[in-house]
Amino acid sequence: xxGQAKPWWKGVRRILQFNIEDRYGHYVxxxxxxxxxxxxxxxxADTIVFFARDAWGYTFYRGSRAGPPHPKMKGDxxxxxIRRAHEEGIKVVLMTAHTxxxxxxxxxxxxxxxxxxxxxxxxxxxxxxxxxKPEWPELCINSPFADHxxxxxxxxxxxxxxxxxxxxxxxxxxxxxxxxxxWCRARFRSEKGYEMPSEPDWSDSRWRELWDWRYSVAADxxxxxxxxxxxxxxxxxxxPAGWAGRMNRLVEEASDSIDIVFAECSEADHQPPGFIAEMxxxxxxVGRGKPVWATRNSFHFYMTTxxxxxxxxxxxxxxxxxxGGSPMILVFSSLYMMDKRPLEAAAKVFQEIEVLEExxxxxxxxxxxxxVFSTKSLDHYGRLTPSIYVDDVRGFYYALTSMHxxxxxxxxxxxxxxxxxYNVVVLPSTACMDDRAARIIRRLAEQGVGIIATWIxxxxxxxxxxxxxxxxxxxxxxxxxxxxxxxxxxxxLGEELARRVGRSLLPWGFVSRDLGASPTTRMLSYHxxxxxxxxxxxxxxxxxxxxxxxxxxxxRSPPSRPVRLDAPAILHRGLGRGASAVYFTGQLGxxxxxxGHPDYLSLISWALExxxxxRPIVEADAPPTLLVEPYRQGERLVxxxxxTSYNQRTxxxxxxxxxxxxxxxSSTFQAHPATGVVPVRNVRLRxxxxxxxxxxxxxxxxxxxxxxxxxxxxxxxVVDEYEVxxxxx
Numbered sequence: 001x002x003g004q005a006k007p008w009w010k011g012v013r014r015i016l017q018f019n020i021e022d023r024y025g026h027y028v029x030x031x032x033x034x035x036x037x038x039x040x041x042x043x044x045a046d047t048i049v050f051f052a053r054d055a056w057g058y059t060f061y062r063g064s065r066a067g068p069p070h071p072k073m074k075g076d077x078x079x080x081x082i083r084r085a086h087e088e089g090i091k092v093v094l095m096t097a098h099t100x101x102x103x104x105x106x107x108x109x110x111x112x113x114x115x116x117x118x119x120x121x122x123x124x125x126x127x128x129x130x131x132x133k134p135e136w137p138e139l140c141i142n143s144p145f146a147d148h149x150x151x152x153x154x155x156x157x158x159x160x161x162x163x164x165x166x167x168x169x170x171x172x173x174x175x176x177x178x179x180x181x182x183w184c185r186a187r188f189r190s191e192k193g194y195e196m197p198s199e200p201d202w203s204d205s206r207w208r209e210l211w212d213w214r215y216s217v218a219a220d221x222x223x224x225x226x227x228x229x230x231x232x233x234x235x236x237x238x239x240p241a242g243w244a245g246r247m248n249r250l251v252e253e254a255s256d257s258i259d260i261v262f263a264e265c266s267e268a269d270h271q272p273p274g275f276i277a278e279m280x281x282x283x284x285x286v287g288r289g290k291p292v293w294a295t296r297n298s299f300h301f302y303m304t305t306x307x308x309x310x311x312x313x314x315x316x317x318x319x320x321x322x323x324g325g326s327p328m329i330l331v332f333s334s335l336y337m338m339d340k341r342p343l344e345a346a347a348k349v350f351q352e353i354e355v356l357e358e359x360x361x362x363x364x365x366x367x368x369x370x371x372v373f374s375t376k377s378l379d380h381y382g383r384l385t386p387s388i389y390v391d392d393v394r395g396f397y398y399a400l401t402s403m404h405x406x407x408x409x410x411x412x413x414x415x416x417x418x419x420x421x422y423n424v425v426v427l428p429s430t431a432c433m434d435d436r437a438a439r440i441i442r443r444l445a446e447q448g449v450g451i452i453a454t455w456i457x458x459x460x461x462x463x464x465x466x467x468x469x470x471x472x473x474x475x476x477x478x479x480x481x482x483x484x485x486x487x488x489x490x491x492x493l494g495e496e497l498a499r500r501v502g503r504s505l506l507p508w509g510f511v512s513r514d515l516g517a518s519p520t521t522r523m524l525s526y527h528x529x530x531x532x533x534x535x536x537x538x539x540x541x542x543x544x545x546x547x548x549x550x551x552x553x554x555x556r557s558p559p560s561r562p563v564r565l566d567a568p569a570i571l572h573r574g575l576g577r578g579a580s581a582v583y584f585t586g587q588l589g590x591x592x593x594x595x596g597h598p599d600y601l602s603l604i605s606w607a608l609e610x611x612x613x614x615r616p617i618v619e620a621d622a623p624p625t626l627l628v629e630p631y632r633q634g635e636r637l638v639x640x641x642x643x644t645s646y647n648q649r650t651x652x653x654x655x656x657x658x659x660x661x662x663x664x665x666s667s668t669f670q671a672h673p674a675t676g677v678v679p680v681r682n683v684r685l686r687x688x689x690x691x692x693x694x695x696x697x698x699x700x701x702x703x704x705x706x707x708x709x710x711x712x713x714x715x716x717x718v719v720d721e722y723e724v725x726x727x728x729x
Contacts, residue, residue, distance in 0.1 A: 008091060009163060009233045009260055010291055012321070012357050014350040015328035016045040017295060018336070020054060020070075021304075023135070027333040028072035033080035039336075040090055043343050044350035048085055049165065049328065052078060052094040052156040055123070055136050057103025061159060066152045067103060082160045093235060094156040095167040097149045097225055099123070100136035104148060111143040113171070113179035116198040121177050123168060141171050141221045142183040149221070150228045157230040165235035165262060166225065172246055173214045174384065175200055188213065202383060208463050211379065219254040226257035233259040235293070240279045240286075241267050244386050248286045249375035252411070261287040263294040263325070268316055269301045269308070269671045273644035274401055274627055276316050278394070278409075280325035285373055285409035294320035295330045298342035301671040304332050309673040311721070313345035315642065318722050321353055322629040322640035324365060352722070355697055359726060363633040368616040369608070370410040370422035371396050374430045380464030381431035381456070388523050388590075392428040392454060395589030399604045402624035406616055412437040419444060423614040427453040427472075428589045431460040438471040445475055448577030450611025454584045456483075456528060470528075476583045477535030477573035480528060487518070488549075489525045489586070490542035490562040491569040497538055501602045505542070507558045508586050510594040513656035519548055519555065521594060527585040529567055539570035541585065556655070570603075578613040621684035626719060637687060637727040643719045646674035683716040691727040698724055 018036055020028060040048050053059040058070040061078035070077075082092045100123040105112055112134075113121035123136035139145040156164050172178060180196060188196045192213070194206060201207045226234045236258045238247040251261055263283040265276045276294050283292045296316030300308040317327035329346040336343075373393055382389035400407040408422075412433065415425065425444060430453070438458060445451055451472075458471035459480070469480050489508040498504035509525035512518045527541055542562035549557030572582045584607070592600040618630040618639060625645040631638045654668035691712045694703040703725065706713045716725060 007233070012353060012360055013047045013091075013293065013326040014045045014353055015047040015049060015293060015326060016040045016043060016346075017049040017328050017330045018333070019330065020051060020060070020333045022334060023056065025070055025072045027337050028070055029074060030337065031077070031333065032074060033077060033084045036081060037084045037088055037090065039343065040085070041088055043329070043347040044354060045090065045329075045346075047091045047093060048081065049093045049095060050078065050081060052096040052159070052164075053098070053152065055098050055100040055102065055168070057101045064155055066148065066155050078159055086160070091162040093163040093165050094159065094161040095165045096152045096156040097164075097166045098168050099138050099141065099170050100168060101139055101145075101148075102135065102137065104139060104145065105134065105137040108144070110182070111139045111145045112181065113138040113140045113177075114181045115177060116175060116180050121179060123170065138170055140179050140181050140183055142179070142187050142217060143181065146221055146224070150224060153225045153228040154230070157228070157232045161232065163233040163235055163260070164229050165237060166222065167237045168239075169218075169222070169237065170243065171214060171218045172243060173211045173379075174244055174246070178214065187217075200384060202380070202464055205463075208380070215250055215253050218250050222250075222254040223257045235260040235262050237262045237264055238283060239264040239266070240283050241265070241271070241275075245378055245390060248282065248373070249379060251283070252286045252288070252375055255288045255290065258287065258290060261290050261292045263292055265295050265316075266297060266302070268296065269312075269673065272398060273315075273625070273646060273674075274319065274398070276319035277323035277627065277629070278397060280320055280323035281409045282373060284324065285411055285414065286375060288414065292325040293328050294323075294325045295328045296320065298329055298331045298346075299335050300673055305334050305338055307335060307339045307342050309675050310341060310345040311646075311675060311677060312673045313342045314349050314721065315644065315674065317346060317349040318352075318642055319627070321349075321356075321360075322627065322642055324360075324631075327353070352698060356724060359633060359636070359638045359697065359724070360631065361633070363631040363638055365408055366406045366617050366630040366632055366637075367408055367421045368406040368614075369400055369424045369426060370408055370415065371400075371426045371428065372412060372415070372430050373409045374412065374432055376432040376462045377430050377460075380462065381429065381460060383464075385522065389429050389431070391593040392587040392589040395591065395593030396426050396428050396604065399589070399592050399601050400608075401627060402601070403605060404620040404622065404626070404628045405608065406618060406630055412440060415444060416440045419447060422449060423612045424450040424452060424608060427451065427457040429455045429587055430457045431455075432462045432464060433458045433460070433471055434462050435471065441472060442475055445575045445579065445581065448575070448579045450575070450579040451475065451581040452584075452607050452611050453581070454589065455526075455587045459528075473533075475573075475575075476571070476581050477533050478530040478568070478571060478583060479533055480530055482529040484527045484529050484541065484567075486525045486544070487520045487547065488544045488558045489527060490544065491539045491586070492542050492564055493539045493570075494537070497570070497603070497606060500606055501599050503599065505562070506599060508591065509558060510591070511556045511655070513654070515555065515656070515658040524587060524590055524594065527569065530571075530583075530585060532568055532571055535568075535571040535573035535581075535583070537568040537571050539568070541565045541567045541569045555658070572610050580610050580612075582607045582611050615688070617688045619686040621686070622680055626680050626683065635729050637689070637691065639685060639725045639727070641683065641716065641719050641723050641725070643677050643680050643721055645678040645680060647672075647676050677721055680719045681717065683719055685714050685716065685725065687712045687714075687727060691729055693728045695726055696723055697726055698722075
């Protein structure tokens with residue numbers, strides 16, 4: 001009896017997202033279904049994502065009760081697109097339930113989301129001061145607009161589409177964009193028995209309750225829209241690095257109704273290489289393993305009528321694929337009419353994926369390190385400055401990828417479901433934790449999993465209330481005594497670490513871009529004050545002798561001649577089975593994120609080796625600019641290598657304001673796309689296990705295999721942009 005075929009959307013998809021987002025629909029009259037489907041065929045896309053209605057409230061199909069048809073539309077565009085695409089075996093996903101709807105706002109202005117200042121909440125980027133007429137006003141999901149969204153989803157899923165997408169479905173907790181309309185106030189008062197507080201007060205349970213309530217409201221509406229979708233898969237646009245990262249928690253809370261997480265990656269042109277791959281992994285973690293579709297914009301930066309470079313488009317799409325996601329090329333109608341070169345770049349990648357799909361079917365990432373991403377810590381520790389949490393997380397991620405260590409994002413809940421997945425678990429500033437989560441970490445430690453923790457990991461309850469002691473204090477072998485709040489600090493390394501790093505004294509902190517706010521980056525120089533109970537001390541804290549440094553740019557430089565404290569900065573404690581718990585009293589990942597300095601990278605490397613004696617299954621002798629993503633597929637090992645040895649992408653930065661400011665020598669707001677890649681030669685892969693065959697399916701080349709004991713080695717002669725190596729017994 002044959003097994004049941006998996007749903008179409010659970011495999012790798014090659015996706016064309018075609019957006020019409022200009023106010024007047026300049027090119028709508030020139031577009032037809034045949035043209036769009038032929039474009040999809042030409043680039044080897046097997047899925048088209050298209051608007052059912054735009055952000056102004058106009059539909060691209062006729063006979064709708066949810067909105068009038070776009071006045072420039074020829075024929076019945078969506079219905080014709082679905083029919084024609086299905087004739088070619090192409091799936092169609094309709095975007096709908098956008099919380100911005102200009103037409104409905106003009107008809108029902110009382111449905112608008114309104115912040116505490118009485119301003120209409122906007123989706124678009126508007127000038128910070130002066131009068132402004134909303135272009136994309138956000139409407140409230142507690143108002144009758146929720147019924148309208150339900151109608152939109154019901155209609156879209158009745159047209160014959162294969163899935164529906166909630167695009168830019170936004171209801172945020174942050175004060176500047178949180179809704180205080182009469183509908184929200186009435187519902188909150190009815191459910192909670194008191195008025196909505198308007199001023200952030202994290203010591204007040206009413207403020208924390210309101211913050212969390214907004215997520216539960218949005219999750220409830222998503223469940224309602226899922227029920228209206230006629231059983232079709234529901235795609236949710238989470239935009240994981242946008243909107244202060246809040247949508248990651250919504251994905252987590254509504255994962256029972258979300259089938260596919262859409263990771264919009266519009267920040268890719270001003271983020272590190274590897275960003276799209278990172279967002280795929282993050283979205284998969286918070287989405288509890290759901291499929292992830294990720295975009296690479298066809299345009300450069302936010303200049304929607306200027307193509308990105310073809311290299312950037314190709315590599316961005318490949319990033320999504322090598323991270324285990326489905327790549328999506330986003331094309332706006334304006335650029336489609338002006339410059340089709342990005343589509344040619346997408347075609348090359350989609351053709352590669354056609355060859356490689358068989359090697360990713362059922363494949364699972366090789367896991368060595370799991371970095372916990374805690375949406376509760378982002379909200380209740382990071383609060384209105386999520387970067388103080390997220391930077392510690394991302395610093396560890398990029399440090400490990402630069403060392404070619406197989407790394408994934410995970411959640412505390414997922415660790416319970418997959419206890420044997422990782423050899424090392426990292427808790428970077430994972431402040432918010434309950435007793436159940438702490439038990440999960442202890443259980444992992446008992447099983448020989450190494451633990452790396454930083455700063456105030458496990459120091460707060462999930463709601464953000466301080467515990468007064470680290471919940472994991474017994475595991476880490478420390479006792480919390482307080483918090484050291486300084487603008488600058490130092491750590492003094494013990495002999496072993498000093499030899500490894502090459503120096504014994506390391507500054508801890510980073511210059512502030514804006515001296516008016518703080519002389520240093522907020523909270524980066526802080527440390528917990530702990531005493532060792534049964535942990536070995538590897539480094540000590542040191543106090544600066546002055547408030548700031550007087551060398552060079554006095555006021556910005558770190559102070560010199562620190563004084564050692566009798567307080568640990570780095571400790572480790574044996575856990576048994578060769579594993580250890582390593583604890584940093586400061587934010588090591590955040591230090592690396594800000595500086596990218598090899599001294600802090602050396603500390604991360606040491607922590608990894610100390611936490612677990614187990615080596616990664618796959619090791620690569622290659623420059624840090626080569627992204628290496630290994631997968632297991634039965635007895636096969638599949639290794640993706642993406643070369644990000646690009647030309648310089650961020651040529652300058654500014655320092656911001658200070659007293660008696662001068663104009664800059666030149667501007668410091670730039671975004672340069674990658675235009676060239678430096679080939680990487682003689683990449684040596686060392687793989688645990690014995691394999692007889694190794695080949696490169698994109699080239700058709702076979703590689704020499706050398707078996708030494710329980711390891712197999714292969715050398716890849718050259719990686720230009722992208723290569724894949726398959727090893728088989």
